[in-house]
Amino acid sequence: MPQAAETQFHLLDKSWTLKRFPARKNDPLRAWDAADELLLQEVMGRIQSEQKVLIVNDSFGAISTVLADFKPHWISDSFISQQACKQNLALNQLSENLISWDNAQAWPKQKFDWVLIKLPKSHAQLEDQLYRLRDCIHKNTQIIACAMSKNLHTQSIKLFEKLIGSSHTSLAQKKARLLFAKAEQLEHKDSPYPKSYQLSQYRLEVFNHAAVFSQQKLDIGTAFLLENFPENHNYKNIVDLGCGNGLLGIRAAQLHPEARIDFYDESQAAIASAKLNVQHNNLSDDRLSFHLSNCLDGADVSSADLVLNNPPFHQQHSISGHIAKQMFQQSKKVLKPGGELWVIANRHLGYHKDLDNIFGGHKLVKSNSKFVILKARK
Ligand SMILES: C[S@@+](CC[C@H](N)C(=O)[O-])C[C@H]1O[C@@H](n2cnc3c(N)ncnc32)[C@H](O)[C@@H]1O
Known part of the structure:
Protein backbone atom coordinates (compact mmCIF):
# COMPACT_ATOMS: atom_id res chain seq x y z
CA MET A 1 0.00 0.00 0.00
CA LYS A 182 6.37 41.99 -19.66
CA ALA A 183 2.95 43.04 -20.95
CA GLU A 184 4.08 44.60 -24.24
CA GLN A 185 1.70 43.17 -26.85
CA LEU A 186 -1.71 44.49 -25.97
CA GLU A 187 -3.61 44.50 -29.25
CA HIS A 188 -6.20 41.78 -29.91
CA LYS A 189 -5.21 38.93 -32.22
CA ASP A 190 -7.42 35.91 -32.92
CA SER A 191 -6.16 32.56 -31.69
CA PRO A 192 -5.46 30.20 -34.62
CA TYR A 193 -7.45 27.45 -32.83
CA PRO A 194 -9.50 25.38 -33.40
CA LYS A 195 -7.62 23.77 -36.30
CA SER A 196 -8.84 20.92 -38.46
CA TYR A 197 -7.64 17.93 -40.48
CA GLN A 198 -9.44 15.74 -43.01
CA LEU A 199 -10.32 12.08 -42.46
CA SER A 200 -11.54 11.28 -45.94
CA GLN A 201 -11.96 7.53 -45.27
CA TYR A 202 -14.72 8.42 -42.77
CA ARG A 203 -16.00 11.49 -44.69
CA LEU A 204 -15.10 13.79 -41.78
CA GLU A 205 -13.34 17.08 -41.22
CA VAL A 206 -12.11 16.93 -37.62
CA PHE A 207 -11.80 20.16 -35.59
CA ASN A 208 -9.67 20.34 -32.46
CA HIS A 209 -9.52 23.08 -29.89
CA ALA A 210 -5.96 23.66 -28.65
CA ALA A 211 -6.19 21.70 -25.40
CA VAL A 212 -7.69 18.57 -26.89
CA PHE A 213 -5.95 15.18 -26.96
CA SER A 214 -4.00 14.50 -30.21
CA GLN A 215 -4.88 17.96 -31.45
CA GLN A 216 -2.74 17.85 -34.61
CA LYS A 217 -3.62 14.49 -36.10
CA LEU A 218 -5.55 11.29 -35.60
CA ASP A 219 -4.07 9.34 -32.68
CA ILE A 220 -2.77 5.94 -33.83
CA GLY A 221 -4.60 4.13 -31.03
CA THR A 222 -7.90 5.81 -31.94
CA ALA A 223 -7.21 4.95 -35.60
CA PHE A 224 -6.73 1.28 -34.69
CA LEU A 225 -10.09 1.17 -32.88
CA LEU A 226 -11.81 2.98 -35.77
CA GLU A 227 -10.48 0.28 -38.13
CA ASN A 228 -11.81 -2.47 -35.85
CA PHE A 229 -15.00 -0.83 -34.69
CA PRO A 230 -17.92 -2.67 -33.08
CA GLU A 231 -20.36 -2.78 -36.02
CA ASN A 232 -22.46 -5.87 -35.83
CA HIS A 233 -24.78 -5.34 -32.93
CA ASN A 234 -27.99 -3.52 -32.52
CA TYR A 235 -26.67 -1.05 -29.92
CA LYS A 236 -29.34 1.39 -28.73
CA ASN A 237 -27.33 3.41 -26.18
CA ILE A 238 -23.65 4.08 -26.79
CA VAL A 239 -21.24 6.02 -24.56
CA ASP A 240 -18.01 7.67 -25.74
CA LEU A 241 -16.13 7.88 -22.43
CA GLY A 242 -13.21 10.36 -22.45
CA CYS A 243 -14.44 11.49 -25.87
CA GLY A 244 -11.70 14.03 -26.74
CA ASN A 245 -12.69 15.45 -30.15
CA GLY A 246 -15.56 12.92 -30.23
CA LEU A 247 -14.33 10.76 -33.11
CA LEU A 248 -15.32 7.43 -31.56
CA GLY A 249 -18.84 8.61 -30.73
CA ILE A 250 -19.18 10.25 -34.14
CA ARG A 251 -18.17 7.04 -35.91
CA ALA A 252 -20.73 5.22 -33.74
CA ALA A 253 -23.35 7.79 -34.81
CA GLN A 254 -22.52 7.12 -38.48
CA LEU A 255 -22.67 3.33 -38.10
CA HIS A 256 -25.65 3.15 -35.75
CA PRO A 257 -28.07 5.79 -37.03
CA GLU A 258 -30.79 4.85 -34.55
CA ALA A 259 -28.59 4.77 -31.44
CA ARG A 260 -28.46 7.39 -28.70
CA ILE A 261 -24.85 8.55 -28.15
CA ASP A 262 -23.56 10.19 -24.95
CA PHE A 263 -20.18 11.94 -25.03
CA TYR A 264 -18.34 12.35 -21.70
CA ASP A 265 -15.11 14.25 -20.97
CA GLU A 266 -13.65 16.35 -18.18
CA SER A 267 -12.01 18.79 -20.63
CA GLN A 268 -13.97 21.83 -21.82
CA ALA A 269 -11.91 21.83 -25.03
CA ALA A 270 -12.84 18.19 -25.65
CA ILE A 271 -16.58 18.75 -25.22
CA ALA A 272 -16.42 21.93 -27.35
CA SER A 273 -14.49 20.05 -30.09
CA ALA A 274 -16.89 17.09 -30.05
CA LYS A 275 -19.88 19.44 -30.37
CA LEU A 276 -18.18 21.34 -33.19
CA ASN A 277 -17.41 18.10 -35.05
CA VAL A 278 -20.96 16.87 -34.73
CA GLN A 279 -22.29 20.18 -36.09
CA HIS A 280 -19.71 20.63 -38.81
CA ASN A 281 -20.17 17.10 -40.12
CA ASN A 282 -23.99 17.44 -40.19
CA LEU A 283 -24.64 14.88 -37.47
CA SER A 284 -26.46 17.20 -35.05
CA ASP A 285 -29.38 15.36 -33.62
CA ASP A 286 -31.38 15.07 -30.40
CA ARG A 287 -29.96 11.59 -29.94
CA LEU A 288 -26.46 13.03 -29.25
CA SER A 289 -25.70 14.50 -25.77
CA PHE A 290 -22.56 16.00 -24.24
CA HIS A 291 -21.48 15.85 -20.60
CA LEU A 292 -18.63 17.73 -18.90
CA SER A 293 -18.00 15.29 -16.08
CA ASN A 294 -15.58 13.24 -14.05
CA CYS A 295 -15.72 9.84 -15.81
CA LEU A 296 -19.38 8.72 -15.84
CA ASP A 297 -20.56 10.59 -12.75
CA GLY A 298 -24.26 11.31 -13.20
CA ALA A 299 -24.86 8.63 -15.88
CA ASP A 300 -27.81 6.28 -15.33
CA VAL A 301 -27.05 2.85 -13.94
CA SER A 302 -27.67 -0.08 -16.36
CA SER A 303 -28.45 2.24 -19.27
CA ALA A 304 -25.80 1.59 -21.96
CA ASP A 305 -25.26 -1.24 -24.45
CA LEU A 306 -21.76 -0.16 -25.42
CA VAL A 307 -19.03 2.00 -23.83
CA LEU A 308 -16.10 3.06 -26.06
CA ASN A 309 -12.99 4.11 -24.17
CA ASN A 310 -9.46 5.25 -25.00
CA PRO A 311 -8.45 5.95 -21.37
CA PRO A 312 -6.02 8.65 -20.23
CA PHE A 313 -2.86 7.62 -18.45
CA HIS A 314 -2.01 11.11 -17.17
CA GLN A 315 -3.65 13.35 -14.61
CA GLN A 316 -2.22 16.85 -15.03
CA HIS A 317 1.54 16.27 -15.23
CA SER A 318 1.66 12.88 -13.47
CA ILE A 319 1.32 9.46 -15.01
CA SER A 320 -1.31 7.36 -13.31
CA GLY A 321 -3.65 4.45 -14.09
CA HIS A 322 -6.24 5.31 -11.47
CA ILE A 323 -8.52 7.29 -13.82
CA ALA A 324 -8.62 4.36 -16.26
CA LYS A 325 -9.58 2.05 -13.41
CA GLN A 326 -12.33 4.43 -12.31
CA MET A 327 -13.58 4.55 -15.91
CA PHE A 328 -13.78 0.73 -16.08
CA GLN A 329 -15.56 0.51 -12.71
CA GLN A 330 -18.12 3.14 -13.64
CA SER A 331 -18.60 1.55 -17.10
CA LYS A 332 -19.61 -1.67 -15.40
CA LYS A 333 -22.28 0.19 -13.41
CA VAL A 334 -23.57 2.09 -16.43
CA LEU A 335 -23.72 -0.92 -18.78
CA LYS A 336 -26.89 -3.00 -19.05
CA PRO A 337 -26.43 -6.69 -18.24
CA GLY A 338 -24.78 -8.12 -21.38
CA GLY A 339 -23.49 -4.66 -22.38
CA GLU A 340 -19.90 -4.28 -23.62
CA LEU A 341 -16.94 -2.07 -22.74
CA TRP A 342 -14.41 -1.72 -25.60
CA VAL A 343 -11.01 -0.36 -24.57
CA ILE A 344 -8.16 0.71 -26.85
CA ALA A 345 -4.82 1.03 -25.07
CA ASN A 346 -1.08 0.68 -25.31
CA ARG A 347 -0.39 -3.00 -24.70
CA HIS A 348 2.25 -2.32 -22.02
CA LEU A 349 -0.36 -0.72 -19.72
CA GLY A 350 -1.73 -4.15 -18.80
CA TYR A 351 -5.39 -3.06 -18.55
CA HIS A 352 -6.57 -6.66 -19.16
CA LYS A 353 -5.80 -7.33 -15.47
CA ASP A 354 -8.07 -4.49 -14.32
CA LEU A 355 -10.85 -5.71 -16.64
CA ASP A 356 -10.48 -9.25 -15.25
CA ASN A 357 -10.72 -7.89 -11.70
CA ILE A 358 -13.72 -5.67 -12.41
CA PHE A 359 -15.69 -7.70 -15.01
CA GLY A 360 -14.40 -11.20 -14.19
CA GLY A 361 -12.83 -11.60 -17.65
CA HIS A 362 -12.04 -9.97 -20.98
CA LYS A 363 -11.62 -10.81 -24.65
CA LEU A 364 -8.78 -9.65 -26.91
CA VAL A 365 -10.52 -8.28 -30.01
CA LYS A 366 -7.37 -7.35 -31.95
CA SER A 367 -3.77 -6.37 -31.31
CA ASN A 368 -0.74 -5.03 -33.15
CA SER A 369 2.82 -4.36 -32.02
CA LYS A 370 1.74 -1.33 -29.97
CA PHE A 371 -1.97 -1.55 -29.13
CA VAL A 372 -4.63 -3.92 -27.89
CA ILE A 373 -8.39 -3.67 -28.26
CA LEU A 374 -9.98 -5.32 -25.23
CA LYS A 375 -13.62 -6.12 -24.70
CA ALA A 376 -15.35 -6.87 -21.39
CA ARG A 377 -18.99 -7.90 -20.98
CA LYS A 378 -21.16 -7.14 -17.94
C1 LIG B 1 -6.49 9.23 -24.57
S1 LIG B 1 -7.66 10.54 -24.68
C2 LIG B 1 -8.86 9.84 -25.80
C3 LIG B 1 -9.65 10.87 -26.56
C4 LIG B 1 -10.57 10.31 -27.67
N1 LIG B 1 -11.51 9.34 -27.16
C5 LIG B 1 -9.72 9.68 -28.74
O1 LIG B 1 -9.68 8.46 -28.82
O2 LIG B 1 -9.07 10.44 -29.51
C6 LIG B 1 -8.42 10.45 -23.09
C7 LIG B 1 -9.53 11.48 -22.84
O3 LIG B 1 -10.02 11.25 -21.51
C8 LIG B 1 -10.32 12.52 -20.95
N2 LIG B 1 -10.31 12.39 -19.48
C9 LIG B 1 -9.24 12.37 -18.64
N3 LIG B 1 -9.64 12.22 -17.37
C10 LIG B 1 -10.99 12.16 -17.39
C11 LIG B 1 -11.99 12.03 -16.39
N4 LIG B 1 -11.66 11.91 -15.12
N5 LIG B 1 -13.28 12.02 -16.77
C12 LIG B 1 -13.63 12.16 -18.08
N6 LIG B 1 -12.73 12.28 -19.07
C13 LIG B 1 -11.43 12.28 -18.73
C14 LIG B 1 -9.23 13.44 -21.49
O4 LIG B 1 -9.63 14.80 -21.41
C15 LIG B 1 -9.09 12.92 -22.92
O5 LIG B 1 -9.93 13.62 -23.80
Whole structure:
Protein backbone atom coordinates (compact mmCIF):
# COMPACT_ATOMS: atom_id res chain seq x y z
CA MET A 1 0.00 0.00 0.00
CA PRO A 2 1.57 3.36 -1.00
CA GLN A 3 2.09 5.94 1.71
CA ALA A 4 -0.46 8.77 1.74
CA ALA A 5 0.96 12.13 0.66
CA GLU A 6 1.15 15.14 2.92
CA THR A 7 -2.02 17.32 2.87
CA GLN A 8 -0.89 20.39 4.89
CA PHE A 9 0.56 23.19 2.77
CA HIS A 10 2.57 25.75 4.78
CA LEU A 11 3.54 29.23 3.69
CA LEU A 12 4.85 32.00 5.95
CA ASP A 13 3.00 31.44 9.23
CA LYS A 14 -0.16 29.95 7.71
CA SER A 15 -1.24 26.51 6.60
CA TRP A 16 -3.96 25.07 4.34
CA THR A 17 -5.36 21.55 3.87
CA LEU A 18 -5.07 20.58 0.20
CA LYS A 19 -6.17 17.31 -1.42
CA ARG A 20 -6.36 15.98 -4.94
CA PHE A 21 -9.65 15.22 -6.65
CA PRO A 22 -11.13 12.69 -7.13
CA ALA A 23 -10.31 11.69 -3.55
CA ARG A 24 -8.42 8.41 -3.20
CA LYS A 25 -7.70 6.52 -0.01
CA ASN A 26 -3.99 6.93 0.81
CA ASP A 27 -3.42 9.07 -2.29
CA PRO A 28 0.37 9.00 -2.79
CA LEU A 29 0.31 12.31 -4.71
CA ARG A 30 0.19 15.81 -3.19
CA ALA A 31 -2.27 18.44 -4.42
CA TRP A 32 0.52 20.97 -5.06
CA ASP A 33 4.06 20.93 -6.41
CA ALA A 34 7.20 23.03 -5.93
CA ALA A 35 6.14 25.27 -8.85
CA ASP A 36 2.88 26.26 -7.09
CA GLU A 37 4.89 26.88 -3.93
CA LEU A 38 7.49 29.05 -5.69
CA LEU A 39 4.80 31.14 -7.37
CA LEU A 40 2.95 31.69 -4.10
CA GLN A 41 6.19 32.67 -2.31
CA GLU A 42 6.83 35.22 -5.08
CA VAL A 43 3.43 36.93 -4.90
CA MET A 44 2.43 36.64 -1.22
CA GLY A 45 2.46 40.06 0.37
CA ARG A 46 2.70 41.87 -2.99
CA ILE A 47 -0.90 41.71 -4.26
CA GLN A 48 -3.03 44.62 -3.04
CA SER A 49 -6.60 43.95 -1.95
CA GLU A 50 -8.18 46.12 -4.71
CA GLN A 51 -6.13 44.53 -7.52
CA LYS A 52 -7.63 42.13 -10.04
CA VAL A 53 -6.11 38.65 -10.19
CA LEU A 54 -6.46 36.00 -12.91
CA ILE A 55 -5.30 32.43 -12.19
CA VAL A 56 -4.85 30.10 -15.17
CA ASN A 57 -4.48 26.28 -15.09
CA ASP A 58 -4.31 25.90 -11.31
CA SER A 59 -3.93 22.09 -11.12
CA PHE A 60 -5.78 21.18 -7.92
CA GLY A 61 -6.66 24.64 -6.61
CA ALA A 62 -3.61 25.25 -4.38
CA ILE A 63 -2.90 28.70 -5.83
CA SER A 64 -6.54 29.79 -5.77
CA THR A 65 -7.21 28.49 -2.26
CA VAL A 66 -4.22 30.37 -0.84
CA LEU A 67 -5.18 33.54 -2.76
CA ALA A 68 -8.98 33.18 -2.38
CA ASP A 69 -9.31 36.37 -0.30
CA PHE A 70 -8.24 38.39 -3.38
CA LYS A 71 -11.38 37.09 -5.15
CA PRO A 72 -9.48 35.86 -8.19
CA HIS A 73 -10.88 34.88 -11.58
CA TRP A 74 -10.24 31.25 -12.50
CA ILE A 75 -9.62 29.71 -15.90
CA SER A 76 -8.91 26.06 -16.42
CA ASP A 77 -9.84 23.63 -19.17
CA SER A 78 -10.26 20.89 -16.61
CA PHE A 79 -13.52 20.13 -14.81
CA ILE A 80 -11.55 17.96 -12.37
CA SER A 81 -9.25 20.87 -11.49
CA GLN A 82 -12.31 22.98 -10.80
CA GLN A 83 -13.83 20.28 -8.59
CA ALA A 84 -10.50 19.95 -6.77
CA CYS A 85 -10.38 23.68 -6.17
CA LYS A 86 -13.96 23.76 -4.86
CA GLN A 87 -13.16 20.83 -2.56
CA ASN A 88 -10.03 22.57 -1.24
CA LEU A 89 -11.85 25.85 -0.65
CA ALA A 90 -14.43 23.94 1.41
CA LEU A 91 -11.71 22.07 3.33
CA ASN A 92 -10.36 25.47 4.39
CA GLN A 93 -13.77 27.00 5.23
CA LEU A 94 -13.60 29.31 2.20
CA SER A 95 -16.68 29.96 0.08
CA GLU A 96 -16.52 28.94 -3.59
CA ASN A 97 -18.27 32.28 -4.29
CA LEU A 98 -14.94 34.00 -3.60
CA ILE A 99 -13.81 32.82 -7.05
CA SER A 100 -15.19 33.92 -10.43
CA TRP A 101 -15.30 30.67 -12.41
CA ASP A 102 -14.68 31.67 -16.01
CA ASN A 103 -15.05 29.55 -19.12
CA ALA A 104 -11.77 28.39 -20.69
CA GLN A 105 -13.39 28.70 -24.13
CA ALA A 106 -14.51 32.33 -23.55
CA TRP A 107 -12.15 34.35 -21.39
CA PRO A 108 -13.47 37.29 -19.31
CA LYS A 109 -13.67 40.63 -21.09
CA GLN A 110 -11.66 42.62 -18.53
CA LYS A 111 -8.11 43.65 -17.66
CA PHE A 112 -6.19 42.12 -14.75
CA ASP A 113 -3.35 43.50 -12.61
CA TRP A 114 -1.90 40.05 -11.91
CA VAL A 115 -1.93 36.98 -14.16
CA LEU A 116 -0.63 33.80 -12.57
CA ILE A 117 -0.23 30.86 -14.92
CA LYS A 118 0.68 27.25 -14.28
CA LEU A 119 2.21 26.23 -17.61
CA PRO A 120 0.01 23.67 -19.36
CA LYS A 121 1.38 20.39 -20.71
CA SER A 122 0.68 21.19 -24.33
CA HIS A 123 2.42 23.83 -26.42
CA ALA A 124 -0.77 24.37 -28.45
CA GLN A 125 -2.77 25.05 -25.29
CA LEU A 126 -0.20 27.60 -24.11
CA GLU A 127 -0.23 29.27 -27.53
CA ASP A 128 -4.03 29.53 -27.51
CA GLN A 129 -4.02 30.88 -23.94
CA LEU A 130 -1.42 33.54 -24.71
CA TYR A 131 -3.49 34.81 -27.66
CA ARG A 132 -6.52 35.06 -25.36
CA LEU A 133 -4.44 36.61 -22.56
CA ARG A 134 -3.62 39.68 -24.69
CA ASP A 135 -7.22 40.87 -24.25
CA CYS A 136 -6.92 40.60 -20.44
CA ILE A 137 -3.75 42.63 -19.74
CA HIS A 138 -2.71 46.28 -19.51
CA LYS A 139 0.83 47.63 -19.67
CA ASN A 140 1.38 47.24 -15.91
CA THR A 141 -0.02 43.72 -15.56
CA GLN A 142 2.35 41.44 -13.70
CA ILE A 143 2.47 38.16 -15.61
CA ILE A 144 4.15 35.26 -13.84
CA ALA A 145 4.12 31.65 -14.98
CA CYS A 146 5.37 28.69 -12.98
CA ALA A 147 6.40 25.17 -13.90
CA MET A 148 8.57 22.32 -12.82
CA SER A 149 11.85 22.90 -14.70
CA LYS A 150 11.34 19.80 -16.84
CA ASN A 151 8.08 21.34 -18.16
CA LEU A 152 9.50 24.80 -18.88
CA HIS A 153 10.93 24.56 -22.39
CA THR A 154 12.81 27.13 -24.48
CA GLN A 155 9.84 26.89 -26.85
CA SER A 156 7.50 28.14 -24.09
CA ILE A 157 9.74 31.14 -23.38
CA LYS A 158 9.84 31.93 -27.12
CA LEU A 159 6.06 31.80 -27.24
CA PHE A 160 5.79 34.33 -24.39
CA GLU A 161 8.34 36.57 -26.17
CA LYS A 162 6.38 36.35 -29.43
CA LEU A 163 2.86 36.81 -28.07
CA ILE A 164 3.21 38.81 -24.81
CA GLY A 165 6.60 40.55 -24.44
CA SER A 166 10.18 40.23 -23.21
CA SER A 167 10.49 37.36 -20.79
CA HIS A 168 13.02 35.89 -18.39
CA THR A 169 13.10 32.99 -15.99
CA SER A 170 14.17 32.61 -12.35
CA LEU A 171 16.80 30.26 -11.03
CA ALA A 172 15.48 26.80 -10.20
CA GLN A 173 14.34 26.06 -6.65
CA LYS A 174 13.35 22.50 -5.74
CA LYS A 175 13.41 21.80 -9.52
CA ALA A 176 10.79 24.50 -10.21
CA ARG A 177 11.15 27.83 -12.01
CA LEU A 178 9.18 31.01 -12.65
CA LEU A 179 8.81 32.87 -15.92
CA PHE A 180 8.26 36.65 -15.86
CA ALA A 181 6.77 38.27 -18.96
CA LYS A 182 6.37 41.99 -19.66
CA ALA A 183 2.95 43.04 -20.95
CA GLU A 184 4.08 44.60 -24.24
CA GLN A 185 1.70 43.17 -26.85
CA LEU A 186 -1.71 44.49 -25.97
CA GLU A 187 -3.61 44.50 -29.25
CA HIS A 188 -6.20 41.78 -29.91
CA LYS A 189 -5.21 38.93 -32.22
CA ASP A 190 -7.42 35.91 -32.92
CA SER A 191 -6.16 32.56 -31.69
CA PRO A 192 -5.46 30.20 -34.62
CA TYR A 193 -7.45 27.45 -32.83
CA PRO A 194 -9.50 25.38 -33.40
CA LYS A 195 -7.62 23.77 -36.30
CA SER A 196 -8.84 20.92 -38.46
CA TYR A 197 -7.64 17.93 -40.48
CA GLN A 198 -9.44 15.74 -43.01
CA LEU A 199 -10.32 12.08 -42.46
CA SER A 200 -11.54 11.28 -45.94
CA GLN A 201 -11.96 7.53 -45.27
CA TYR A 202 -14.72 8.42 -42.77
CA ARG A 203 -16.00 11.49 -44.69
CA LEU A 204 -15.10 13.79 -41.78
CA GLU A 205 -13.34 17.08 -41.22
CA VAL A 206 -12.11 16.93 -37.62
CA PHE A 207 -11.80 20.16 -35.59
CA ASN A 208 -9.67 20.34 -32.46
CA HIS A 209 -9.52 23.08 -29.89
CA ALA A 210 -5.96 23.66 -28.65
CA ALA A 211 -6.19 21.70 -25.40
CA VAL A 212 -7.69 18.57 -26.89
CA PHE A 213 -5.95 15.18 -26.96
CA SER A 214 -4.00 14.50 -30.21
CA GLN A 215 -4.88 17.96 -31.45
CA GLN A 216 -2.74 17.85 -34.61
CA LYS A 217 -3.62 14.49 -36.10
CA LEU A 218 -5.55 11.29 -35.60
CA ASP A 219 -4.07 9.34 -32.68
CA ILE A 220 -2.77 5.94 -33.83
CA GLY A 221 -4.60 4.13 -31.03
CA THR A 222 -7.90 5.81 -31.94
CA ALA A 223 -7.21 4.95 -35.60
CA PHE A 224 -6.73 1.28 -34.69
CA LEU A 225 -10.09 1.17 -32.88
CA LEU A 226 -11.81 2.98 -35.77
CA GLU A 227 -10.48 0.28 -38.13
CA ASN A 228 -11.81 -2.47 -35.85
CA PHE A 229 -15.00 -0.83 -34.69
CA PRO A 230 -17.92 -2.67 -33.08
CA GLU A 231 -20.36 -2.78 -36.02
CA ASN A 232 -22.46 -5.87 -35.83
CA HIS A 233 -24.78 -5.34 -32.93
CA ASN A 234 -27.99 -3.52 -32.52
CA TYR A 235 -26.67 -1.05 -29.92
CA LYS A 236 -29.34 1.39 -28.73
CA ASN A 237 -27.33 3.41 -26.18
CA ILE A 238 -23.65 4.08 -26.79
CA VAL A 239 -21.24 6.02 -24.56
CA ASP A 240 -18.01 7.67 -25.74
CA LEU A 241 -16.13 7.88 -22.43
CA GLY A 242 -13.21 10.36 -22.45
CA CYS A 243 -14.44 11.49 -25.87
CA GLY A 244 -11.70 14.03 -26.74
CA ASN A 245 -12.69 15.45 -30.15
CA GLY A 246 -15.56 12.92 -30.23
CA LEU A 247 -14.33 10.76 -33.11
CA LEU A 248 -15.32 7.43 -31.56
CA GLY A 249 -18.84 8.61 -30.73
CA ILE A 250 -19.18 10.25 -34.14
CA ARG A 251 -18.17 7.04 -35.91
CA ALA A 252 -20.73 5.22 -33.74
CA ALA A 253 -23.35 7.79 -34.81
CA GLN A 254 -22.52 7.12 -38.48
CA LEU A 255 -22.67 3.33 -38.10
CA HIS A 256 -25.65 3.15 -35.75
CA PRO A 257 -28.07 5.79 -37.03
CA GLU A 258 -30.79 4.85 -34.55
CA ALA A 259 -28.59 4.77 -31.44
CA ARG A 260 -28.46 7.39 -28.70
CA ILE A 261 -24.85 8.55 -28.15
CA ASP A 262 -23.56 10.19 -24.95
CA PHE A 263 -20.18 11.94 -25.03
CA TYR A 264 -18.34 12.35 -21.70
CA ASP A 265 -15.11 14.25 -20.97
CA GLU A 266 -13.65 16.35 -18.18
CA SER A 267 -12.01 18.79 -20.63
CA GLN A 268 -13.97 21.83 -21.82
CA ALA A 269 -11.91 21.83 -25.03
CA ALA A 270 -12.84 18.19 -25.65
CA ILE A 271 -16.58 18.75 -25.22
CA ALA A 272 -16.42 21.93 -27.35
CA SER A 273 -14.49 20.05 -30.09
CA ALA A 274 -16.89 17.09 -30.05
CA LYS A 275 -19.88 19.44 -30.37
CA LEU A 276 -18.18 21.34 -33.19
CA ASN A 277 -17.41 18.10 -35.05
CA VAL A 278 -20.96 16.87 -34.73
CA GLN A 279 -22.29 20.18 -36.09
CA HIS A 280 -19.71 20.63 -38.81
CA ASN A 281 -20.17 17.10 -40.12
CA ASN A 282 -23.99 17.44 -40.19
CA LEU A 283 -24.64 14.88 -37.47
CA SER A 284 -26.46 17.20 -35.05
CA ASP A 285 -29.38 15.36 -33.62
CA ASP A 286 -31.38 15.07 -30.40
CA ARG A 287 -29.96 11.59 -29.94
CA LEU A 288 -26.46 13.03 -29.25
CA SER A 289 -25.70 14.50 -25.77
CA PHE A 290 -22.56 16.00 -24.24
CA HIS A 291 -21.48 15.85 -20.60
CA LEU A 292 -18.63 17.73 -18.90
CA SER A 293 -18.00 15.29 -16.08
CA ASN A 294 -15.58 13.24 -14.05
CA CYS A 295 -15.72 9.84 -15.81
CA LEU A 296 -19.38 8.72 -15.84
CA ASP A 297 -20.56 10.59 -12.75
CA GLY A 298 -24.26 11.31 -13.20
CA ALA A 299 -24.86 8.63 -15.88
CA ASP A 300 -27.81 6.28 -15.33
CA VAL A 301 -27.05 2.85 -13.94
CA SER A 302 -27.67 -0.08 -16.36
CA SER A 303 -28.45 2.24 -19.27
CA ALA A 304 -25.80 1.59 -21.96
CA ASP A 305 -25.26 -1.24 -24.45
CA LEU A 306 -21.76 -0.16 -25.42
CA VAL A 307 -19.03 2.00 -23.83
CA LEU A 308 -16.10 3.06 -26.06
CA ASN A 309 -12.99 4.11 -24.17
CA ASN A 310 -9.46 5.25 -25.00
CA PRO A 311 -8.45 5.95 -21.37
CA PRO A 312 -6.02 8.65 -20.23
CA PHE A 313 -2.86 7.62 -18.45
CA HIS A 314 -2.01 11.11 -17.17
CA GLN A 315 -3.65 13.35 -14.61
CA GLN A 316 -2.22 16.85 -15.03
CA HIS A 317 1.54 16.27 -15.23
CA SER A 318 1.66 12.88 -13.47
CA ILE A 319 1.32 9.46 -15.01
CA SER A 320 -1.31 7.36 -13.31
CA GLY A 321 -3.65 4.45 -14.09
CA HIS A 322 -6.24 5.31 -11.47
CA ILE A 323 -8.52 7.29 -13.82
CA ALA A 324 -8.62 4.36 -16.26
CA LYS A 325 -9.58 2.05 -13.41
CA GLN A 326 -12.33 4.43 -12.31
CA MET A 327 -13.58 4.55 -15.91
CA PHE A 328 -13.78 0.73 -16.08
CA GLN A 329 -15.56 0.51 -12.71
CA GLN A 330 -18.12 3.14 -13.64
CA SER A 331 -18.60 1.55 -17.10
CA LYS A 332 -19.61 -1.67 -15.40
CA LYS A 333 -22.28 0.19 -13.41
CA VAL A 334 -23.57 2.09 -16.43
CA LEU A 335 -23.72 -0.92 -18.78
CA LYS A 336 -26.89 -3.00 -19.05
CA PRO A 337 -26.43 -6.69 -18.24
CA GLY A 338 -24.78 -8.12 -21.38
CA GLY A 339 -23.49 -4.66 -22.38
CA GLU A 340 -19.90 -4.28 -23.62
CA LEU A 341 -16.94 -2.07 -22.74
CA TRP A 342 -14.41 -1.72 -25.60
CA VAL A 343 -11.01 -0.36 -24.57
CA ILE A 344 -8.16 0.71 -26.85
CA ALA A 345 -4.82 1.03 -25.07
CA ASN A 346 -1.08 0.68 -25.31
CA ARG A 347 -0.39 -3.00 -24.70
CA HIS A 348 2.25 -2.32 -22.02
CA LEU A 349 -0.36 -0.72 -19.72
CA GLY A 350 -1.73 -4.15 -18.80
CA TYR A 351 -5.39 -3.06 -18.55
CA HIS A 352 -6.57 -6.66 -19.16
CA LYS A 353 -5.80 -7.33 -15.47
CA ASP A 354 -8.07 -4.49 -14.32
CA LEU A 355 -10.85 -5.71 -16.64
CA ASP A 356 -10.48 -9.25 -15.25
CA ASN A 357 -10.72 -7.89 -11.70
CA ILE A 358 -13.72 -5.67 -12.41
CA PHE A 359 -15.69 -7.70 -15.01
CA GLY A 360 -14.40 -11.20 -14.19
CA GLY A 361 -12.83 -11.60 -17.65
CA HIS A 362 -12.04 -9.97 -20.98
CA LYS A 363 -11.62 -10.81 -24.65
CA LEU A 364 -8.78 -9.65 -26.91
CA VAL A 365 -10.52 -8.28 -30.01
CA LYS A 366 -7.37 -7.35 -31.95
CA SER A 367 -3.77 -6.37 -31.31
CA ASN A 368 -0.74 -5.03 -33.15
CA SER A 369 2.82 -4.36 -32.02
CA LYS A 370 1.74 -1.33 -29.97
CA PHE A 371 -1.97 -1.55 -29.13
CA VAL A 372 -4.63 -3.92 -27.89
CA ILE A 373 -8.39 -3.67 -28.26
CA LEU A 374 -9.98 -5.32 -25.23
CA LYS A 375 -13.62 -6.12 -24.70
CA ALA A 376 -15.35 -6.87 -21.39
CA ARG A 377 -18.99 -7.90 -20.98
CA LYS A 378 -21.16 -7.14 -17.94
C1 LIG B 1 -6.49 9.23 -24.57
S1 LIG B 1 -7.66 10.54 -24.68
C2 LIG B 1 -8.86 9.84 -25.80
C3 LIG B 1 -9.65 10.87 -26.56
C4 LIG B 1 -10.57 10.31 -27.67
N1 LIG B 1 -11.51 9.34 -27.16
C5 LIG B 1 -9.72 9.68 -28.74
O1 LIG B 1 -9.68 8.46 -28.82
O2 LIG B 1 -9.07 10.44 -29.51
C6 LIG B 1 -8.42 10.45 -23.09
C7 LIG B 1 -9.53 11.48 -22.84
O3 LIG B 1 -10.02 11.25 -21.51
C8 LIG B 1 -10.32 12.52 -20.95
N2 LIG B 1 -10.31 12.39 -19.48
C9 LIG B 1 -9.24 12.37 -18.64
N3 LIG B 1 -9.64 12.22 -17.37
C10 LIG B 1 -10.99 12.16 -17.39
C11 LIG B 1 -11.99 12.03 -16.39
N4 LIG B 1 -11.66 11.91 -15.12
N5 LIG B 1 -13.28 12.02 -16.77
C12 LIG B 1 -13.63 12.16 -18.08
N6 LIG B 1 -12.73 12.28 -19.07
C13 LIG B 1 -11.43 12.28 -18.73
C14 LIG B 1 -9.23 13.44 -21.49
O4 LIG B 1 -9.63 14.80 -21.41
C15 LIG B 1 -9.09 12.92 -22.92
O5 LIG B 1 -9.93 13.62 -23.80
